[in-house]
Amino acid sequence: MQMEADWEIEIGGDAPVIEAQWSGFVDLQRVPESIQQVAEAALFHPLAQTLSRLNSQESLVWTSKCDFWPQLASENFDPDELDAPPGRTAHATGCYIDLLPKSDQQWITPAMAAASCKTICTGLHAIPLRCCRLDLIVRRAFITPDLMDNGITAYLTACGPSPAAATHTLAAALEAFADALCGHSKLQ
Numbered sequence: 606m607q608m609e610a611d612w613e614i615e616i617g618g619d620a621p622v623i624e625a626q627w628s629g630f631v632d633l634q635r636v637p638e639s640i641q642q643v644a645e646a647a648l649f650h651p652l653a654q655t656l657s658r659l660n661s662q663e664s665l666v667w668t669s670k671c672d673f674w675p676q677l678a679s680e681n682f683d684p685d686e687l688d689a690p691p692g693r694t695a696h697a698t699g700c701y702i703d704l705l706p707k708s709d710q711q712w713i714t715p716a717m718a719a720a721s722c723k724t725i726c727t728g729l730h731a732i733p734l735r736c737c738r739l740d741l742i743v744r745r746a747f748i749t750p751d752l753m754d755n756g757i758t759a760y761l762t763a764c765g766p767s768p769a770a771a772t773h774t775l776a777a778a779l780e781a782f783a784d785a786l787c788g789h790s791k792l793q
Contacts, residue, residue, distance in 0.1 A: 608732040608781060609688050612722035612741040614715050616755075623703045623746035623756040625669040633660035634667045645673040645700070651776035652700055658783040659702065665711070666704040666786055669746075669756075673700045675768075682762050689736045689764050696771045699762040700779075704786075705746055705754070712755040718743040722757060728785045736771075737763040737778040 615621070631642045633656055640646050646653035652673055659668050674681075677697040684694040712718040722741040729739060739761050746756030761782060763775035 606688070606733055606735055608729045608734040608778065609686060609738040610726035610729040610741070611739075612719065612726055612743070614719055614743040616715055616743065616745050621744060621758075623669060623705065623744050623758065625703075625705055625746060625748045625756075626750070627670060630669060633657065637661075643671070645671050648675065649673045649700070649772070649775075651772075651779050655779040655783045656702070658787050659704070661787060664787045665707055666757075667707055668702050669705055670703040671701060674698060675772075677762065682764065684764060687736050687738050687762060687764050693736050693766050693770070694764045695766050696768045697762060697764040698768070698771045698775050699760065700775070701758055701760045703746075704757045704759060705748060706756070709754070712757075715743050715755055718755040718757055725782075725785045729781055732781045734774070734777055734781060736765055736774045737761065739778065739782060 631639050633640060637657060640653050640657055646656055656668055659666055675698055677699050682697045706712045742758045744756055744758055746754050748754050761775060761778050763771050763778055765771035765774055
């Protein structure tokens with residue numbers, strides 16, 4: 606009965622790349638009140654709170670992009686991977702957040718980003734929270750058009766017997782995730 610969390614590396618070939626300065630980028634580090642411009646944050650207030658925390662001074666990362674899925678189809682999640690007991694999988698919701706390092710020395714190599722992922726996952730495994738999962742994917746990231754670095758895409762998924770229960774669990778998972786990256790973390 607713990608929060609499920611895992612990580613992997615997807616670099617090279619046709620693997621997705623994080624584009625920090627994409628056309629819809631909203632700089633929440635420099636202008637925190639611009640959270641109102643992030644459509645996904647307007648759809649799910651706990652996501653807005655998490656984005657604000659992840660872009661705060663106490664955070665070791667900043668965010669470039671996110672998405673929110675209010676209703677996931679049953680083929681888009683595995684109840685076993687969410688540690689969901691029978692009867693708690695009728696509804697699911699999820700989101701993703703692209704994370705980038707604040708320090709240019711933080712994730713120089715994929716192995717350094719993977720070490721951060723391991724630390725986050727270890728910390729979250731201690732959280733008594735079922736029916737949810739975090740997947741961290743280490744990816745190449747264009748911080749600027751001329752600067753390639755490493756980033757992490759965080760996927761959070763939650764389920765429940767009702768849409769309200771699923772979103773409540775996702776909110777708790779987002780809070781635990783933000784705690785792991787803001788002030789309480791030992792990530793380097």
